[in-house]
Amino acid sequence: MLNFNLHTTTEIVFGKDIEEQIGPRLKELGAHRILVHFGGSSARTSGLLDRVEKSLFAAGLAFVELGGVSPNPKVSLVRKGIALAEREGIDFVLAVGGGSVIDSAKAIAMGVATKTDPWQFASTGTKPDTTLPVGTVLTLAASGSESSNSCVLTNEETKEKRGITSETNRPRISFLDPENTYTVSKFQTGCGIVDIMMHTLERYLTPEGGESDITDRIAEGLLIAVRDAGRRAIANPRDYEARASLMWAGSVSHNDYTGCGRKRLFPVHKLEHELSAFRDEIAHGAGLSVLFPAWALYEMKNDFPRFAQLANRVFGVEMDFHHPERTAREGILTMKRFFEEIGMPTHLAQLGIKPENYAQLAANTVRTVKGPVKSYSALDEQAIIEIYKLAE
Amino acid sequence: MLNFNLHTTTEIVFGKDIEEQIGPRLKELGAHRILVHFGGSSARTSGLLDRVEKSLFAAGLAFVELGGVSPNPKVSLVRKGIALAEREGIDFVLAVGGGSVIDSAKAIAMGVATKTDPWQFASTGTKPDTTLPVGTVLTLAASGSESSNSCVLTNEETKEKRGITSETNRPRISFLDPENTYTVSKFQTGCGIVDIMMHTLERYLTPEGGESDITDRIAEGLLIAVRDAGRRAIANPRDYEARASLMWAGSVSHNDYTGCGRKRLFPVHKLEHELSAFRDEIAHGAGLSVLFPAWALYEMKNDFPRFAQLANRVFGVEMDFHHPERTAREGILTMKRFFEEIGMPTHLAQLGIKPENYAQLAANTVRTVKGPVKSYSALDEQAIIEIYKLAE
Structure with a gap:
């Protein structure tokens, strides 16, 4: 910590x-x-x-x-x-x-x-x-x-x-x-769910912070609550308890309680901001839901135990004790399916971004943050393009 | 909520x-x-x-x-x-x-x-x-x-x-x-662990608040972290990560984050305050570790699902879907064993309180709070004596 x-x-x-x-x-x-x-x-x-x-x-x-x-x-x-x-x-x-x-x-x-x-x-x-x-x-x-x-x-x-x-x-x-928030559309509700989860995940999936178990447990509890309330709010927009969980989670997820004792880097947000700056009609939550699974698949090799912990504790993926990398991958794919279930895009093409845009977007990203994007690894233009390919 | x-x-x-x-x-x-x-x-x-x-x-x-x-x-x-x-x-x-x-x-x-x-x-x-x-x-x-x-x-x-x-x-x-906190004795560390858990449990085990799932999940996450860090700090008082978890949990557990949207009643604290007012040498945490399991066994009938949820999510007790009352009881007993494992008393006699003190203590309690202690049920003198008997 x-x-x-x-x-x-x-x-x-x-x-x-x-x-x-x-x-x-x-x-x-x-x-x-x-x-x-x-x-x-x-x-x-x-x-x-x-x-x-x-x-x-x-x-x-x-x-x-x-x-x-x-x-x-x-x-x-x-x-x-x-x-x-x-x-x-x-x-x-x-x-x-x-x-x-x-x-x-x-x-x-x-x-x-x-x-x-x-x-x-x-x-x-x-x-x-x-x-x-x-x-x-x-x-x-x-x-x-x-x-x-x-x-x-x-x-x-x-x-x-x-x-x-x-x-x-x-x-x-x-x-x-x-x-x-009863009248928020299904799509905007979905964007919100992704954004809330990402504010905690960007604090949770970081290379620095050691064990920080108390922070992890609070973060995992919040993610579980958002996962469940998200499904309910999409199914029934006037479900008070679900809307209340999402609303309070939105605040707690970004006021720093889910990141105490861990270093903030926010690489997925930095990648996303470049997408919605490039095409104004891209909703922030939609950009995140496309980029997160790809970023996670690219970075999980640097911390299989932590990605496996997320998979097991938040998404109930059974731990493969001999192959934690399988647990890590299954967790990311489960999360991707969850995003799709609540109606969110998970492919760049759904945002209108084509392979011919990749080089420019990657260059813009590195220019904005004045160098590679800090993450588990330093994401240079080539790495960012790799991530885009995983998001195709 | x-x-x-x-x-x-x-x-x-x-x-x-x-x-x-x-x-x-x-x-x-x-x-x-x-x-x-x-x-x-x-x-x-x-x-x-x-x-x-x-x-x-x-x-x-x-x-x-x-x-x-x-x-x-x-x-x-x-x-x-x-x-x-x-x-x-x-x-x-x-x-x-x-x-x-x-x-x-x-x-x-x-x-x-x-x-x-x-x-x-x-x-x-x-x-x-x-x-x-x-x-x-x-x-x-x-x-x-x-x-x-x-x-x-x-x-x-x-x-x-x-x-x-x-x-x-x-x-x-x-x-x-x-x-x-490295030099805090095992006994005082144990008292702290109990007190921290109780500040969250007194917010969690309340009759009013509906589902409040986001608050429940944060509370459960905190309790799991304290359970694990508690064992570690008792075993190795200079375990930085364990001491850090307990220290931060102590603050979060009583600054209201684990009680948002639930009504505060704090019956076990009210019962305990009377014990340590009666005998000044009774440590607050020790009084709580004796009284909580007894209070919980007495009150669980009023909310088996919530006590079962605690048992299952925090103490890993497998849910008995046909007999939630068994899950609820097993959770309370698991918690009692945990208190004993970290060196805390769970019987009134260990505090020097004898059956002949019960009537006076119960009367003092009701006098201090000006009526029955608010809990799932209204705890009058007779009910408080029943709880003392469950703590023998």
């Missing part, structure tokens, strides 16, 4: 009918003028935006709206949000939506408080040291952004997608009502 | 050789004059107190010492600490020790900040609304007080032991170095 620091500062308000608590709690937290940030029209048509704003209004809080966040949130809208927030004297940013809306809100908040263009942080790797307080009303169990210290932005001019990680990025408060 | 609020505000600094970070971090947190609170002479003889104070000194921080905290921390020493802190203008309380030292430090901090005698909060159930910041340097994996919102005090005049629960009780920062 490596040394670690952990400070999960986000206050969680979880459950049914919690929206009426939003106004009073934001007022207690000192908010006066709130930027309500959201995505498309569904926040309005579902009635959620009205319930949120009613609660703000009842608490005597002023607010302005900024909608229009798209998947893979764009730095251009963030800049618009910063200008609006400065003009209106905003002191609190409230995201109503999923990970893209929350990431956009985090970037606006850091831009206003640091008086720096957020893409500066993304492109240079420097960290913001302050921010406006951010709240979230979550509508999608997936990114974990509602309590994580990271956000991801896309620069549509350069076609780059980059993350900003800083403890100042953790939202001050998040309101998690599982009923707000 | 019930609605829940969670705000785990304690910053965790975990790992080897972290003591040198104490001074700089406390300075960053705005501390100027620190009360260093500890228990017996072992904090000095182990060299830990010197390392802590060297770090404070190097950071230019002033400090005064107050030692002498005993197991089941006394309100009389807390009052002495409050007077000292007021005289010295203390603005930060740093506990160096285990749960008793931390609980005493929390009570001193709340007493200074609220200008109220802490026993007032304990005896009336009112909550403090402010406190001085508290830090901890943990030397015993057990109570979880290093990141919990509770503390327990004993009034030696009235022989009462009572808890104070308030979000203001969570320490601001906790320094967790597993090596500081």
